[in-house]
Amino acid sequence: MTELLVGTRKGLFVLEGEPGAEFQVAGRAFVGEPVDYAVREPRSGRIFAAVTSPFWGPRIWFTEDAPAAGDWQSARGVALPKGGKDALKRVWVIAAGEADGLLYAGGDPGVLFESRDGGETWALNQALWEHPTRPRWRRDSGGLSVHSIAPWPGAPDRLALAISAAGVWLTDDGGATWSHGNEGIVADYLPEQARASAIDLCVHHLERAPKRPERLFLQFHGGVYRSDDAGRSWTDIAAGLPHDFGFPVVLDPADPDSAFVIPVTTEDRVTDGSVVVWETRDAGATWMPRDRGLPQQNAWLSVLRQAFAATGEGPELELYFGATSGEIFGSGDAGASWFGVATRLPAIASLRAG
Amino acid sequence: MAIVRLRGQLEKLAGASELSIEGGNVTELLQGLEREHSGLEGWILDERGVLRRHINVFVNGEPAEPDAAVEEKDKIEILPAISGG
Numbered sequence: 001m002t003e004l005l006v007g008t009r010k011g012l013f014v015l016e017g018e019p020g021a022e023f024q025v026a027g028r029a030f031v032g033e034p035v036d037y038a039v040r041e042p043r044s045g046r047i048f049a050a051v052t053s054p055f056w057g058p059r060i061w062f063t064e065d066a067p068a069a070g071d072w073q074s075a076r077g078v079a080l081p082k083g084g085k086d087a088l089k090r091v092w093v094i095a096a097g098e099a100d101g102l103l104y105a106g107g108d109p110g111v112l113f114e115s116r117d118g119g120e121t122w123a124l125n126q127a128l129w130e131h132p133t134r135p136r137w138r139r140d141s142g143g144l145s146v147h148s149i150a151p152w153p154g155a156p157d158r159l160a161l162a163i164s165a166a167g168v169w170l171t172d173d174g175g176a177t178w179s180h181g182n183e184g185i186v187a188d189y190l191p192e193q194a195r196a197s198a199i200d201l202c203v204h205h206l207e208r209a210p211k212r213p214e215r216l217f218l219q220f221h222g223g224v225y226r227s228d229d230a231g232r233s234w235t236d237i238a239a240g241l242p243h244d245f246g247f248p249v250v251l252d253p254a255d256p257d258s259a260f261v262i263p264v265t266t267e268d269r270v271t272d273g274s275v276v277v278w279e280t281r282d283a284g285a286t287w288m289p290r291d292r293g294l295p296q297q298n299a300w301l302s303v304l305r306q307a308f309a310a311t312g313e314g315p316e317l318e319l320y321f322g323a324t325s326g327e328i329f330g331s332g333d334a335g336a337s338w339f340g341v342a343t344r345l346p347a348i349a350s351l352r353a354g
Numbered sequence: 355m356a357i358v359r360l361r362g363q364l365e366k367l368a369g370a371s372e373l374s375i376e377g378g379n380v381t382e383l384l385q386g387l388e389r390e391h392s393g394l395e396g397w398i399l400d401e402r403g404v405l406r407r408h409i410n411v412f413v414n415g416e417p418a419e420p421d422a423a424v425e426e427k428d429k430i431e432i433l434p435a436i437s438g439g
Contacts, residue, residue: 055408055434056363056397080401087400 002311004320004341005047006328007035007350012049014066015342019318019332023341027066037306037350041096041103044118048075050091050105058090060105062119077122078105078113080129093306094119095149098156106146110137110163114175125175128161133180137166138200140221147305150208150216152230160206160216160231167201168218170231181231188222204247205305206231212256215283219249219261219305226259226284237284242276245269248308252317252334257283260290260310260319260335262303270300277319279335293338294329301325306350322348356383356428364432367393375430380411381420383430398432408435 004015004023012035017023029035030051037050045064049072052058060075080088089108097104097114105113105122112125128146137144145164152158157174160181168181180199187198202221209215218225218234223244225234238244243263252258260279265272274296278287295301301323308321317334320341326348328341355374365371368391375390377383384405388395400406404420411418412431424430 054437055406057400057406079396082401083403084401087402087404 002318003040003354004309004328005038005040005049005350005352005354006322006342006345006348007038007049007306008326008346008348009034010346011035012038013342013345015328017341019330020339022339023328023330025342029063029072030061035349036090037093037352039094039352040354041094041119042354043096043100046119048094048103048119050094050107052090058088058107060091060094060119060122073120075115075119075122077115077124078107080109080111080124089143090145092145092147093149095151097159098151098154102156104149104151104159106149106161108143108145109139110134110144110146110166112146112149112161112175127171127176128169128178131178133166133199136199137163140165140202148203148206150206152208152213153210155213158213158230160208162203162206162218164204165200165202165221167199167203168206168231168234181227181233183232184234184236185218185220185225186223186236205249207249207251207259209251209256209258210253215256217249217251217259217284219246221245222266224249224259224261224284235284237280240287241278242272247303247305248321250308250310250319252310252313254313254317255281257281259284260308262308262321264302268300270302273297273299275299275301275329277321277331277335277338290331290335290338292336293331301327304349307348309351309353311353318353320351320353322351324348355426356424356430358383358387358430358432360432362434364394364397367391367397369393377424379420379424380413380418380422380430381405383424384411384420384432408437409433410435 006013011031012029014027015023016026061072091107093106101118103115113122115122148162150160161169204219214230216227224238245266250260275294276291319331322328324347326345330341
């Protein structure tokens, strides 16, 4: 049985099913509220949900129970320092760290929170919050968001982040200090003279290959990139894709040469009438279209950066993505064929599979 | 002291539907409310101390701005704004 945690503009939906057939709605929570992200933490089994109440503000909630049971607790400490000029706007992502009980959460305005007690209490990462380059970070249309958090398997102090629009950030000392990892990324939305020193780089999503942790893949605001040196420098691998624009990127954990992206047009940020997932198995040297079972006519879908996920690996890899139209598609055979998982959900912001 | 009436989520967090709170204006009263009932911290005022955008405060049944004066025995209600769509 596969479980999908689907964050929508109108609440959390828990879907369950087997690859190949429509999934059933097994539970709902936060009915009517925007759920920006939800994930089941693999070690504790806790489900975490990032909810941005239009009334009460952004919050992380967690539950030990089945989400339908609704026994959710509000995590403490997910806030900026009191009395400052900023307020937390949204939590974009929650990720398990490598140490026991360690979790990370990324949010807007460009902030990282850490929890060392399994997600009950959180603290702001001060080094990133007080980074001297922060005044040069730029908000994009989605805000100023830490949306990608990539721990290094087996090395709790090593972490990569992506911030839109402030590029890739790396730490080797558990977040005490941060350095940029932007070499090779070309921001063609900036004047040519400004590109070399640009810090306001609009990374859309970043993922690390767990079997070869120095390798990362990145979907940029115009460009798909690969790094083989732990995120310090990047090579454009978008040649062969129909569009270099897109939001999510997903990897097969078993294959460090693999990546899946969903290209959309630069102009309107939707699929160009047909929905195609593109796969590489040679680290971006070539790309293959994976469209069997996906709509090939009259389909202009918007798939957001957190709305594409994988579970399993190798031949057992399952892939799922949700669109703002409320449709979810899945593959139980590593992208070779696709089936309809759900329709008529509210606009989908995030999807995690497990 | 003014009388603060809470409903729904706020009532649950404070553990009471009615509280007596000190404060010369709406903001001071809300700060006092959060101080005395830490479970409410961040729910009504954000980190800057600003009233959250979609929260309405009423004093004796009239909509009140954050700097509106609050008198002894005034009845204060804190409600989510109308929303939809």
